[in-house]
Amino acid sequence: MNKILTGLLAAAMAATTCLAQKVPQPKSQKEVDALMAIQNAEDPDKRIAAVENLLLKFADTEFKGFALMAATDAARMKNDYEKILLYGERTLEIDPKSYTAMLAMAAVIAQRTREHDLDREEKLSRAEKLAKQAVDLVKSAPKMNPQIPDDQWALMKKDFDAQGHDALGMVAMSRKKYDVAAAEFRQAADGSGDPASMVRLGTALNSSAKYDEAIAIFDKVMAMTDIHPAVKQVAQAERVRAIQAKGAK
Numbered sequence: 293m294n295k296i297l298t299g300l301l302a303a304a305m306a307a308t309t310c311l312a313q314k315v316p317q318p319k320s321q322k323e324v325d326a327l328m329a330i331q332n333a334e335d336p337d338k339r340i341a342a343v344e345n346l347l348l349k350f351a352d353t354e355f356k357g358f359a360l361m362a363a364t365d366a367a368r369m370k371n372d373y374e375k376i377l378l379y380g381e382r383t384l385e386i387d388p389k390s391y392t393a394m395l396a397m398a399a400v401i402a403q404r405t406r407e408h409d410l411d412r413e414e415k416l417s418r419a420e421k422l423a424k425q426a427v428d429l430v431k432s433a434p435k436m437n438p439q440i441p442d443d444q445w446a447l448m449k450k451d452f453d454a455q456g457h458d459a460l461g462m463v464a465m466s467r468k469k470y471d472v473a474a475a476e477f478r479q480a481a482d483g484s485g486d487p488a489s490m491v492r493l494g495t496a497l498n499s500s501a502k503y504d505e506a507i508a509i510f511d512k513v514m515a516m517t518d519i520h521p522a523v524k525q526v527a528q529a530e531r532v533r534a535i536q537a538k539g540a541k
Contacts, residue, residue: 316354336366357386376400394426395455402462427456454483470499487519503538
C-alpha cells in the first residue's frame with residue numbers, strides 16, 4: 293500500500309482534485325514537512341500520529357483527504373476496526389468518491405460481522421454497498437499520479453477491483469450464499485493472485501460440497517512460497533476438512 297500512499301500524495305500535490313477542481317498547495321515549508329512525515333512514517337502508529345499532527349497544526353490544509361486516507365490505511369495495517377471506520381468515514385466526508393476508503397471499510401465490516409450480531413444485516417448491507425460502489429468507481433478511476441505508466445495503473449485498478457470482490461465474497465459467506473461467495477472470491481483471486489482470497493475461495497467451495505475443486509485450490513496455495521504462515525495454516529486445515537468430507541460422502 294505504500295505505492296498507493298505515494299501516489300496519493302503525488303496526485304494531491306501535482307494534480308487536480310475531484311472536488312475542488314484546483315491544485316492543492318501547502319501554505320508553508322512546515323506544512324510540507326508535516327506531509328512528508330506522513331509519507332515517511334516508519335509504522336502505522338507513527339503514520340496516524342503524523343496525520344493527527346497535520347490536522348491539528350494545519351486545520352485549513354488542502355491535503356485533508358490525503359491525510360485521512362493515509363490514516364485509514366494505517367489503521368487497516370493495524371487491523372484496528374474502530375479506527376478504520378473512523379478515518380474511513382472522515383475520508384468520505386472530504387471525498388465521497390474515495391474508493392480506497394470504501395474498500396478498507398467494506399473489508400473490515402464484512403470480516404468483523406458475526407452471525408449473532410443484532411445489527412448483522414445492517415452491517416452486511418453497508419459492506420456490500422461500499423464494495424459495489426468502489427468496484428464501480430474503479431472502472432473509470434483516473435490515475436492517482438499522472439506519472440504512473442498505463443500498464444502499472446491497469447494492474448493497480450485490477451487489484452482494487454479484486455479487493456472489492458473479496459469483500460463481496462465475505463458478505464456472501466456471512467449470508468451463507470456459498471456459490472455467490474465462491475464466484476466473488478474466484479474473481480478476486482484471478483485479479484490479484486492473493487493467497488488469502490484463494491483460501492477463501494477454497495473454503496466457499498468446501499461449504500458448497502465441491503471438495504475436488506477446493507482441494508485443487510488448497511494444493512495451489514500450499515505450493516506457493518513466501519506466503520504468510522497463518523494463511524498456509526488455514527489452507528492446510530481446510531484441505532484436510534475437504535479430504536475428510538469427501539471421504540465421508
